[in-house]
Amino acid sequence: MSLYPRPVEELIDHFARLPGIGRKGAARLVFHLLGKSDDDVRAFAEAMVAARVNTVFCRECQNLSEEELCPLCSGSGRDRATLCVVAEPRDVAAVERCREYKGLYHVLHGVISPTKQKSPDDIRLKELLERVGGGGFLEVILATNPDTDGDTTALYIARMLRPYEVKVTRLAYGLPMGGHVEYADELTILRALDGRREV
Amino acid sequence: MSLYPRPVEELIDHFARLPGIGRKGAARLVFHLLGKSDDDVRAFAEAMVAARVNTVFCRECQNLSEEELCPLCSGSGRDRATLCVVAEPRDVAAVERCREYKGLYHVLHGVISPTKQKSPDDIRLKELLERVGGGGFLEVILATNPDTDGDTTALYIARMLRPYEVKVTRLAYGLPMGGHVEYADELTILRALDGRREV
Numbered sequence: 001m002s003l004y005p006r007p008v009e010e011l012i013d014h015f016a017r018l019p020g021i022g023r024k025g026a027a028r029l030v031f032h033l034l035g036k037s038d039d040d041v042r043a044f045a046e047a048m049v050a051a052r053v054n055t056v057f058c059r060e061c062q063n064l065s066e067e068e069l070c071p072l073c074s075g076s077g078r079d080r081a082t083l084c085v086v087a088e089p090r091d092v093a094a095v096e097r098c099r100e101y102k103g104l105y106h107v108l109h110g111v112i113s114p115t116k117q118k119s120p121d122d123i124r125l126k127e128l129l130e131r132v133g134g135g136g137f138l139e140v141i142l143a144t145n146p147d148t149d150g151d152t153t154a155l156y157i158a159r160m161l162r163p164y165e166v167k168v169t170r171l172a173y174g175l176p177m178g179g180h181v182e183y184a185d186e187l188t189i190l191r192a193l194d195g196r197r198e199v
Numbered sequence: 200m201s202l203y204p205r206p207v208e209e210l211i212d213h214f215a216r217l218p219g220i221g222r223k224g225a226a227r228l229v230f231h232l233l234g235k236s237d238d239d240v241r242a243f244a245e246a247m248v249a250a251r252v253n254t255v256f257c258r259e260c261q262n263l264s265e266e267e268l269c270p271l272c273s274g275s276g277r278d279r280a281t282l283c284v285v286a287e288p289r290d291v292a293a294v295e296r297c298r299e300y301k302g303l304y305h306v307l308h309g310v311i312s313p314t315k316q317k318s319p320d321d322i323r324l325k326e327l328l329e330r331v332g333g334g335g336f337l338e339v340i341l342a343t344n345p346d347t348d349g350d351t352t353a354l355y356i357a358r359m360l361r362p363y364e365v366k367v368t369r370l371a372y373g374l375p376m377g378g379h380v381e382y383a384d385e386l387t388i389l390r391a392l393d394g395r396r397e398v
Contacts, residue, residue, distance in 0.1 A: 003292035011250035041251040045244035051210035052240040093202035
């Protein structure tokens with residue numbers, strides 16, 4: 001016999017599949033939800049489906065977007081000659097939070113990783129090369145994480161961009177080694193932007 | 200401008216309201232979900248509503264149940280003269296995992312806590328007194344947590360049960376199995392000394 005009613009066990013299973021959440025943590029979250037009203041829980045469930053179904057990838061920068069073209073790509077007031085290449089949408093959010101960078105972005109949705117069997121074809125690199133090939137960019141800033149896979153990806157992209165007439169830079173190692181762009185504080189990101197160097 | 204598309208922000212808000220999950224942790228969970236298929240996300244959302252809507256409290260023990268009477272209360276093979284009183288459904292699960300206790304349970308859904316403004320009326324104590332008053336129980340084991348609120352609740356219940364002809368016991372205090380005397384706090388060692396037994 002299972003320890004909780006079947007629907008409760010099933011919801012615990014779903015939560016336990018999320019990264020960083022074990023079965024005991026999942027049970028704690030589920031019991032919290034069971035203490036909420038039907039409406040609250042339905043709203044959560046609907047938000048979950050809505051986030052998945054109503055979100056697409058921006059045609060240009062590949063970031064998550066409600067529209068075919070995201071607000072950053074379609075909006076005015078951005079420097080369209082500078083492109084910041086990041087691994088994940090949350091890295092765009094991290095760079096935007098420092099309110100200093102005014103260029104455009106390109107989201108790779110992953111990094112090249114021999115250990116995780118991620119090849120250049122598994123990330124949105126083709127789209128990046130097409131964008132840069134289309135002209136108009138003066139500088140491409142490689143803002144992948146300062147770890148092995150992030151460095152590998154940056155070096156690989158730098159090599160692929162060599163044929164194009166564009167300056168390629170890498171965020172400075174103001175970022176703590178082994179850290180994540182996502183968790184860096186604004187000042188660290190600012191320093192890293194300031195100290196970027198040509199690859 | 201928000202950093203993520205609106206439906207994504209809304210889902211992050213929902214996750215961030217769960218206990219022990221901050222906004223960055225919530226964003227990480229949401230991006231994990233956005234990497235899943237529509238079907239997977241829908242299944243999660245449906246499980247969430249199902250757990251809330253298809254779960255009731257057992258008429259007898261107040262534990263979570265799919266039926267009006269939970270499997271433990273309706274089933275045979277349990278000792279119906281012994282009642283174990285716990286604070287939460289997950290405590291039932293914890294006691295059941297040791298496969299030794301064969302009696303019935305009563306889930307209080309909380310503890311009496313002056314600091315958290317939880318009075319005896321806020322937990323399912325009335326239901327417990329009715330059950331014990333109905334007769335048939337020889338022993339009530341108070342298995343609330345060994346902390347201030349858990350002790351307060353146990354003492355209060357013990358006093359309320361005095362008019363009934365039933366033995367009232369409390370889980371033993373002492374060193375946790377596999378623990379070290381060296382690392383035990385003073386209060387635990389004091390309680391373990393108090394409760395020492397002849398070998």
